[in-house]
Amino acid sequence: MSQTEESRRGRKRPSRRKPEAEIILLCNPRAGGRWKELARILDSEEARHVRRIVTDSVEDIAPALGNIGREAKLICVYGGDGTIQRVLDRLDPGTEDVALALLGGGTMNVTSRWCGFARSPAQNFRAVVRAYVSHNLLLKEVPLLEAERGGRRFRGFTFGMGPIVRVLAAYENGKKGKGAAVVMGAPTAIAAIVGRPSRYAELLHPMEADVSLDGEPIPYRDLTAVFANVTGQINPGVVPFVEARTRDSFHCAAYAVTPRELAFALPMLVRGWLPMDARALTRPGRLLRRDGHSNGSRPLPWPTDPRYINKTASTLEIKTAEPLYTIDGEVIASEHPHIRVTLGPTIKLAVSPAAAVRAGLRAAAAPLNRGGC
Numbered sequence: 584m585s586q587t588e589e590s591r592r593g594r595k596r597p598s599r600r601k602p603e604a605e606i607i608l609l610c611n612p613r614a615g616g617r618w619k620e621l622a623r624i625l626d627s628e629e630a631r632h633v634r635r636i637v638t639d640s641v642e643d644i645a646p647a648l649g650n651i652g653r654e655a656k657l658i659c660v661y662g663g664d665g666t667i668q669r670v671l672d673r674l675d676p677g678t679e680d681v682a683l684a685l686l687g688g689g690t691m692n693v694t695s696r697w698c699g700f701a702r703s704p705a706q707n708f709r710a711v712v713r714a715y716v717s718h719n720l721l722l723k724e725v726p727l728l729e730a731e732r733g734g735r736r737f738r739g740f741t742f743g744m745g746p747i748v749r750v751l752a753a754y755e756n757g758k759k760g761k762g763a764a765v766v767m768g769a770p771t772a773i774a775a776i777v778g779r780p781s782r783y784a785e786l787l788h789p790m791e792a793d794v795s796l797d798g799e800p801i802p803y804r805d806l807t808a809v810f811a812n813v814t815g816q817i818n819p820g821v822v823p824f825v826e827a828r829t830r831d832s833f834h835c836a837a838y839a840v841t842p843r844e845l846a847f848a849l850p851m852l853v854r855g856w857l858p859m860d861a862r863a864l865t866r867p868g869r870l871l872r873r874d875g876h877s878n879g880s881r882p883l884p885w886p887t888d889p890r891y892i893n894k895t896a897s898t899l900e901i902k903t904a905e906p907l908y909t910i911d912g913e914v915i916a917s918e919h920p921h922i923r924v925t926l927g928p929t930i931k932l933a934v935s936p937a938a939a940v941r942a943g944l945r946a947a948a949a950p951l952n953r954g955g956c
Contacts, residue, residue: 604654606633606715608708609670611662611688620688621661623705629712633659648673657682657715657933661704663689664912671727671738674930682722684711684933694740694911696819698723699935711933722931726813728833729927730910733919738927739910742811742899746842748907749786752914787842792903796835796896803839803890810836811899811924821853825893832895833926839890848891857893860886899924 608630610621624630636651648670651658658681660670667685686704687695700707714720727738789805812834816822824834838845838852848858901922908915908922 604634605656606712607651607655607658608633608635609648609658609660609662610635610637611666620704623703624661624686624708627705627709629709632712632716651681655681657684657711657720659684659686659708659711661686661688661708663687664693665689667694668737668739668911668913671930672736674738674928680931682720682931682933684708686711693818697740697814697816698932701935707935710935714933721934721936723934724929725932726833726929727927728811728813728910728924730908730922730924732908732915732917732922735915735917737910737913737915739913740812740814741817741911742908742924743809743817744792744901744903744905744908744922745790745806745808746787747808748909748914751909751912752907753786755914784842789839789841790903790905792901792905794837795900796892796894797898798900801837801839801892803837806837806839807842807845808836808838809899809901810834811896812836813926822855823852823893825855825857826895828895831926832897833899833924835892835894835896835899837892840888848888852891858888858891860888897926 608624610624625635648658658670660667660683662670666689670683684707685695685698685700686707687700688704695704695707700710702710711720725740728740728742730737730739730742787807789807790809791804792806792809793804794801794806794809810817810823812824813828815824815828815834823836826834828834838848840848851858899922901924902920903922904920906916906918908917
């Protein structure tokens, strides 16, 4: 036997992993009832390279994730924010090296749009699989929030409480869709200003709660909104947070005003503009004060309404009888009076190179482009 033949026999063939062992497509076809869109995904050429897991119920997500196997590197999730939230809840610690691609498919699709996937779920799916196979998939490491109440723990990107969540619950219990959201949003805004229609005005009364950030109580109890967030964006176009989040903190916002005041201030708040304290402008000499510079020529900035708290924190604690709260648009009810929100595990999210988010996200994602995850 020649030396060449011996070397050939002694050489091991490189192991080849099938793409379908690495890419999982987790589908919830009941998300928004969009069977036609799911069919477009399943009939695509890219779907031949993935392993499909179709769930009839969100309760099947936990066992589905438990059987993805060690070779899985990317989970593509077809479903709405509720489906995504349940996936985050049920991620096993052993899947920390697995990336998530949030394709959309539900009613709101807030999280998938934040990742830059604003097209149809089928188009998003094809783009993600092509980028993965060509080693061009961009990843972003994002921490999750963990909200614990009464022994139950939920994970997500946004936590919220207050009148807005009551309105969201009413929407969830009715007919869904963009048209339904407009039909409910218009009378709700009117009710916040004039107090009519009464059935909407009843949803908007302030929430009584004791709130503390990193152990420091805020000086207000009647709140119209309490939010925590890790992405800086609550909904597309709603970017209310003014401070840069640190590695060990999340964004917080709380507003202690009437529903009418909130309705008027909302257009500014969603763009990150701090509301002005109109009462402070009437104080004697306020307009004549200077900022202490030697030239004495620049006036003080407009005073901010002290009832609006917008900062970062590592722990948010709430004591309240308010039963409803939301994680990523999923409305949860609990009678337990104490809620604690902290940072949870960090996950890897696939992001579009043309993400309709801040340019900093795309810049941050570039160093994490590791091809096959």
